[in-house]
Amino acid sequence: MILDSETKAVELPDDHGTELRLWLRLLTCTTLIEGEVRSRLREKFDVTLPRFDLMAQLDKVSDGMTLSDLSKRMMVSNGNVTGLVERLVESGHLDRRTSETDRRVQFIRLTKAGRAEFRKMAAEHEKWIADVFGDLSPKDIRELMRLLAKTKGSAQRSAKARSA
Amino acid sequence: MILDSETKAVELPDDHGTELRLWLRLLTCTTLIEGEVRSRLREKFDVTLPRFDLMAQLDKVSDGMTLSDLSKRMMVSNGNVTGLVERLVESGHLDRRTSETDRRVQFIRLTKAGRAEFRKMAAEHEKWIADVFGDLSPKDIRELMRLLAKTKGSAQRSAKARSA
DNA sequence: ACCGATTACTTTGAGCTTCAAGCAATTCGT
DNA sequence: ACGAATTGCTTGAAGCTCAAAGTAATCGGT
Numbered sequence: 001m002i003l004d005s006e007t008k009a010v011e012l013p014d015d016h017g018t019e020l021r022l023w024l025r026l027l028t029c030t031t032l033i034e035g036e037v038r039s040r041l042r043e044k045f046d047v048t049l050p051r052f053d054l055m056a057q058l059d060k061v062s063d064g065m066t067l068s069d070l071s072k073r074m075m076v077s078n079g080n081v082t083g084l085v086e087r088l089v090e091s092g093h094l095d096r097r098t099s100e101t102d103r104r105v106q107f108i109r110l111t112k113a114g115r116a117e118f119r120k121m122a123a124e125h126e127k128w129i130a131d132v133f134g135d136l137s138p139k140d141i142r143e144l145m146r147l148l149a150k151t152k153g154s155a156q157r158s159a160k161a162r163s164a
Numbered sequence: 165m166i167l168d169s170e171t172k173a174v175e176l177p178d179d180h181g182t183e184l185r186l187w188l189r190l191l192t193c194t195t196l197i198e199g200e201v202r203s204r205l206r207e208k209f210d211v212t213l214p215r216f217d218l219m220a221q222l223d224k225v226s227d228g229m230t231l232s233d234l235s236k237r238m239m240v241s242n243g244n245v246t247g248l249v250e251r252l253v254e255s256g257h258l259d260r261r262t263s264e265t266d267r268r269v270q271f272i273r274l275t276k277a278g279r280a281e282f283r284k285m286a287a288e289h290e291k292w293i294a295d296v297f298g299d300l301s302p303k304d305i306r307e308l309m310r311l312l313a314k315t316k317g318s319a320q321r322s323a324k325a326r327s328a
Numbered sequence: 329a330c331c332g333a334t335t336a337c338t339t340t341g342a343g344c345t346t347c348a349a350g351c352a353a354t355t356c357g358t
Numbered sequence: 359a360c361g362a363a364t365t366g367c368t369t370g371a372a373g374c375t376c377a378a379a380g381t382a383a384t385c386g387g388t
Binding site: 016017018019020021022023025026027028029030031032033034035036040075126127128129130131132133134135136138140141143144145147148149150151152153154155156157158159161162 | 180181182183184185186187189190191192193194195196197198199200204239290291292293294295296297298299300302304305307308309311312313314315316317318319320321322323325326
């Protein structure tokens with residue numbers, strides 16, 4: 001308990017320590033898991049996480065996606081995607097094709113080989129993730145999902161307020 | 165409900181979809197917040213997030229820290245820290261001093277100016293984070309803290325099991 | 329006291345990432 | 359139908375990141 005000069009109980013002004021600790025814990029969890037996934041992908045499939053993530057986005061659709069779509073979904077910059085796609089086309093995992101109706105637009109797809117390769121990796125990946133969260137009960141998972149959804153909403157609100 | 169060839173109800177084998185969705189949500193939250201903090205740091209203080217993180221580690225102690233300590237605490241590679249420290253010494257934020265008793269070891273400290281600069285940034289940073297989590301009730305925060313602690317433990321167990 | 333193992337740090341090479349600036353194609357207002 | 363804004367993507371510069379290999383100093387067992 002803290003008392004001010006007039007001997008009244010006061011709160012510490014702007015004590016946001018709990019939020020900060022929460023953020024650090026969230027960051028630690030993500031870094032930990034991300035690092036683990038990164039090593040395993042490298043070790044077993046000799047692929048980087050960004051490449052895997054990009055292929056994961058493309059695997060969700062059958063008919064391709066533009067670079068901008070990829071950029072938005074992966075939450076990385078446009079220039080970043082340009083380079084990643086370039087390397088993945090080079091290695092034969094992806095296929096690019098210019099739009100007929102808008103010559104600025106490129107549709108990116110997984111090649112047959114690329115999709116097969118990705119599916120193999122994704123199956124393993126899913127098991128790793130299940131193991132990573134293995135100590136959590138179904139109830140824990142549901143609750144965590146709910147709280148993270150709320151967190152996401154809150155963060156978006158905060159980001160939006162700034163940029164507005 | 166899925167029926168197999170003998171018309172018996174079966175579970176999808178190894179359905180770890182919920183864990184995967186949880187992981188993606190966790191990752192989204194972190195990426196979102198990290199990106200937000202990154203822009204604000206750049207915008208208001210013209211500093212990068214890794215530099216800020218490194219200074220944050222050093223601010224916790226008064227008497228300095230070795231490169232290895234920094235590397236462990238920040239969960240990044242040794243070589244990475246070498247470069248970061250180099251640039252921060254260059255810019256006058258840090259101070260390096262070789263150990264008397266072990267000439268391999270370097271003690272890194274914030275300079276007076278570096279600490280002052282960091283404190284200013286940290287105060288703002290704390291407010292941003294409070295705002296980011298602003299929609300969560302105190303109870304939400306407690307619960308999220310608890311579940312993330314459990315997640316961290318689980319992830320560490322999983323990582324350890326592999327490397328063993 | 330020596331030699332092998334370990335520890336602290338640096339270097340290197342490849343890849344990832346961002347921001348900002350730039351180019352080309354399209355869309356929109358008038 | 360013209361020019362201005364917008365959109366989709368690429369480029370360039372700086373910085374971050376890692377894994378692996380390298381160097382130097384210390385520690386430990388004999």
